[in-house]
Amino acid sequence: xxxxxxxxxxxxxxxxxxxxxxxxxxxxxxxxxxxxxxxxxxxxxxxxxxxxxxxxxxxxxxxxxxxxxxxxxxxxxxxxxxxxxxxxxxxxxxxxxxxxxxxxxxxxxxx
Amino acid sequence: xxxxxxxxxxxxxxxxxxxxxxxxxxxxxxxxxxxxxxxxxxxxxxxxxxxxxxxxxxxxxxxxxxxxxxxxxxxxxxxxxxxxxxxxxxxxxxxxxxxxxxxxxxxxxxx
Numbered sequence: 135x136x137x138x139x140x141x142x143x144x145x146x147x148x149x150x151x152x153x154x155x156x157x158x159x160x161x162x163x164x165x166x167x168x169x170x171x172x173x174x175x176x177x178x179x180x181x182x183x184x185x186x187x188x189x190x191x192x193x194x195x196x197x198x199x200x201x202x203x204x205x206x207x208x209x210x211x212x213x214x215x216x217x218x219x220x221x222x223x224x225x226x227x228x229x230x231x232x233x234x235x236x237x238x239x240x241x242x243x244x245x
Numbered sequence: 246x247x248x249x250x251x252x253x254x255x256x257x258x259x260x261x262x263x264x265x266x267x268x269x270x271x272x273x274x275x276x277x278x279x280x281x282x283x284x285x286x287x288x289x290x291x292x293x294x295x296x297x298x299x300x301x302x303x304x305x306x307x308x309x310x311x312x313x314x315x316x317x318x319x320x321x322x323x324x325x326x327x328x329x330x331x332x333x334x335x336x337x338x339x340x341x342x343x344x345x346x347x348x349x350x351x352x353x354x355x356x
Contacts, residue, residue, distance in 0.1 A: 138288075167342060174253070176333055176346030177289070190343055224288055226344075233279070234344060236288040 136161065138227050138237035146243045147215050155210040155240045159227030165189075166208040167234060168200060169224040177224055183208050184230055212242075220244045248272050251334055251347025260356050264321040268334035268347045271315065275336040275345070278310050280319045283331045283349065292332075293319065324354045 139158045147153050159166050165184045169177035179192035183202035202208045206227075212219055220243050226234035251268045258264055266280075277296055281289035293308040295301045295317075301308045309318040317336075321328055331349040 140288075165342065167344075169344075174348070176249075176251070176335075176348050177344070179343045179345070182342055190341070192343065222286075228342065231340070231342060233291055233294050234342070235291060236281070238288045239286075241286070 138225055138235055140223075140225050140237040140240050142240060143238070144241045144243075146245060148245055149215055149217060151215050152211065152213045153215060153242060155212075155223050155225075155242070157208045157210070157225030157227075157237060159206050159208070159225075160235050163227035163229055163235075164206055165228045165230045166202055166206065167226045167228070168208070168210045169226065169236075170194075171222040171224055171239070173221070180210070215244045217244050246271050248345045249334065249336060249347045251350060253348040253350060255351040255353065257353045257355060258324055260324060260326060260354055262324050262354075264324050264328065264352055264354075265318065266320075266332050266334075266350050266352070267316060267318045268336075269314075269316050270336060270345075272336075272338065272345070273312075273315070274338035274341075276339045277337045278308070278317050279335040279344070280306075280308055281333040281335060283333060285330075289333055321352075324352075326354045326356050328352060329354050 167182040168180040171177040181191040222239040280293040307320040334347040
């Protein structure tokens with residue numbers, strides 16, 4: 135049984151560019167949450183998707199947007215990248231209300 | 246005051262010692278408490294998941310929750326070099342899937 139998968143593994147972008155990160159949830163899971171983890175910090179909640187809709191959102195600007203597809207996979211989009219967006223982006227999947235299991239993350243570097 | 250406080254100071258212990266980690270929190274709505282282990286440049290791995298106050302044991306790991314003091318702990322018995330990692334506490338409220346994390350504790354077990 136494949137766990138949570140994310141792509142790409144690493145990404146380097148320039149300030150002002152846009153990026154799309156992808157996540158496939160663990161088999162049987164219907165909910166996907168995205169977190170941002172800066173170096174030396176704990177993950178910060180960005181938003182959560184369930185039934186293809188954004189169910190909850192953390193304290194992140196509108197430059198951060200997402201999508202969930204009918205097969206429960208999800209994308210995180212970040213527009214107008216800033217240097218401060220450099221971080222490890224983590225996707226977690228769960229059944230709604232249940233334990234969250236994390237993927238390996240996508241390391242984004244903005245130069 | 247942050248929702249979840251976790252002293253991020255690195256912790257070095259000799260192999261076989263007991264590792265003791267803890268977090269405090271301010272949000273009395275938190276009902277679910279988790280400990281994740283994160284190896285360098287990897288995604289967090291769920292170690293322990295507990296609901297409300299009490300103890301939970303799983304092999305060499307014991308999680309304790311004291312809701313009256315808003316204090317949770319993780320103990321690792323007979324620590325091994327493979328336990329060297331960052332340990333993150335996380336918690337969430339009933340009906341709210343957003344995980345609030347501590348900053349993480351880096352643990353080094355010296356052979």
